[in-house]
Amino acid sequence: MPLIYDSTIVTALVLGLISACSLPLGTLTTLFWKPSDRDIAVLMSFGGGALLAALTLDLVAGTVAKGDFPPLAAGCIGGGLLFIGLNNIVNDFGGFLRKASTTMYHLRKQEYRKFRQILSLAKRTDVFCDLSDTDFKVLAKTIHLQNYKKGEIVFTKGDLCDNLYFIAKGSVSLLDPIDKVASKTLDKHDDLGWLAFITGTPYRFTARASEGVSLWALPKATFFNLLPDSPTLVHAVQRWLRSKEATDYLHTHHGLSFSAIIRWHDHEYILWPGEVCLPQPFQ
Template identity: 45%
Template sequence: MFQSIWVNALIAGIISAFSMPLGSLTALVWTPKKRILAFLMAFGAGALLAALVIDLVGSTREKGHLLELVIGSILGSLFFIFVNQTVNNAGGFLRKPSTTLAHLTEQERCRFTQSSSRLKRIGLFQGLSHALRKQIAQVLLVGNYPQETILYRQGDPSESLYIVKQGKVGLLDPQTNLTALKTIEVNEIFGHLAFLTGSPHQTMAVVKENCQLEILHRSDFEELLEVSPELLKRTEQTLQQENIKDYLYQRHRLSLEQIKDWVTLSLRMLQEQRKIESAVKIVQKKTDFLNLARRIRRFPVFSYLPQEDLENIADRLVYRERSGGHVFFQPGDFSDRLYIIAHGEVEIVYPSHLQKAPLVLTSADSFGELSFVTGAFHTVTAIAKTDVGVWTFRKQDFGEMLQQSTHLEKGVKQFLEQPKLKDYLETRQQFESTKAAEWVEQALNSMNAGQLIPSATRMASMMSEHKDVPMAIWLGLLMDGIPEALTIGAHIITNPVSPSLLAGLFISNYPEALSSSEGMRQQGFSIPRILMMWTSIMIITGILAAVGSLVFADVPESIISLLESMAAGAMLTVISETMLPEAYAKGGSIV
């Protein structure tokens, strides 16, 4: 009898998981549209949910094991969440879009909690109420920056203040040939003196160690001033402190009389308009830019923007005049800004293709746009052919605007999907075709998740942070199948495995494998490797079902009900945490 039970469990386990390699094979020849895949996933989730209710919850309830049902469901859910989090932290969240989405959401929740706690240790925000710190934490943007990234230079507009979450930032002093002025470490703030005085930066900020920054933009700060008398009062007190006056006197050479007048004017503007008056003006030529913005070539995203967004961008631009012969950048330079020509000519030289004639750009042309968006190093030289006037748009400001403007986001997504960007990564940055496509996909996914566009040149190192990603992904996929295997093993002892349970498991596994296989292909997994992973999981599912039937053979029915309830709780968590969110993200109301 025992032999027939474990053999039946083995066969039932393999049948329930056979749709996994079947789904991966389907992915090789068919890439379904998102709404079709969403329908399949929602259908599979519904089938599995029905099977759980009828065959597990229903049978347990009929036996009168309600306490086991409640306790088991909760324990199964909690256990799945714990193991899932452990595997995800090792890179297993990459196994499918739904787990990636859930992982990013959880990271964002933790970030918010940590940010609120971090603010109370920073001078400007010390003593503020918990409710206000929560409001500030909600508007903080997060950016990850590699070593040697230039966050701002002398003369750049100060539209943001920065808090170091991880890593280190070095401040360099242009007044002493860029000698080190200070090192900013975790939980310290910088850029705030320029931010609070509305004046251009007078130092240069360079990332010393790969760092993560939290960023408070001026527009968000001013919106908080509108609704928070507490923050307004703290800002007024800060503007009257001696360190603000010393900064304007020593760095901007303002006289004591000018500083006094500025403080008086700023306090009045704070009361009347909830805005800080700029102590030192920056040349921006906003009107000229706005007249030109919708005609900018080579980076056409500005043509998508409403007037309000264009004005916000104009507020962040810096205008500079350069003499003929000025070198804007050379191959190997880090791309931290986009250039837009107001007048004059700029020549683009291709050092690696000297036989190629230089490209001459004129008014309304942008340059450096491909390396600017991808975060790659420059591969060409840009030289002023004549005296020129250019606007510069910093990468930092671009990232912040991208998270604030849906119109800019839409335009950039269309730019990312253009063939010329993929061709640039392949021909100029020496990316393999699959890696170039993978970066574009990652960039779009990051934007959809509200994150900054990842640097193309850091993509390999980002992946290497999780060296055991293939194993973590395999463990994650296996983990999703363990509850159903044990369910079959435990269930078959007291009842034959019903067709409805097998059908529910089979149907739910198919779209999950179909979706995950496509995601694994985008992660660079080979087709044989994907098929081998799913096949091995199918076999292990059968083995686990057989083992479960042997281990639980002499166990009391109440324990069987508890085990079935634990499996039901785990599978219900899989449905609600991964299957349905992914289906909704792909197909919306079709779920």
């Protein structure tokens, strides 16, 4: 490469500054663009390929000059896929324990897969079915398992709803508020507390573990904090709140008149750009 300036030192300094500016430029980019996991994977793949080519410059340059680039590319891709496959196999047999970072990633990945399966099988798919991967990951980060022994109370009638539950294992009995006997039993993949969760009303039943039960708990705050950034989820929630099931629930179990429910729909649950007013009929 011809020298830009007469001085070799100045040329080296300029070229060094140009090559080093990628780090601060990348940092500044994150101020106005937050890349998705897919974007990060593409950028890292490109960077990894560039690094590989730089480290094996003699081999790559000679191969390209001879017109043998397709076999070279196929070998790189095949080697990368082989590495990923073997790495996953090693992790499945406990290899993820080799480092704290891989351990956390593996465990979180397993939880993510399990919760996604439960959510896909849940009966409330009319709200969650169109959730984007980005929105889902926001919810999945705060999802946690809660375990209850047989006979333990999950929540009591009249309690304020803080979580939406999905039954991962076992069954839960809903106790009649008057007779204190089980009036309904929910099993694996059923949701628990959905009506109270989405309408902002207190629980109308007491929930008790019929056996040892594991519940996925989705915090209410996480769900509603996501609404301003997820128009798809907002529309799904609005559609459900205006459904016959929600109207009958508020009228039958909480004594709201139909006119009060309509006013609540029109005035209490207002969505402004960037702002969400939560439905709270009892404030």
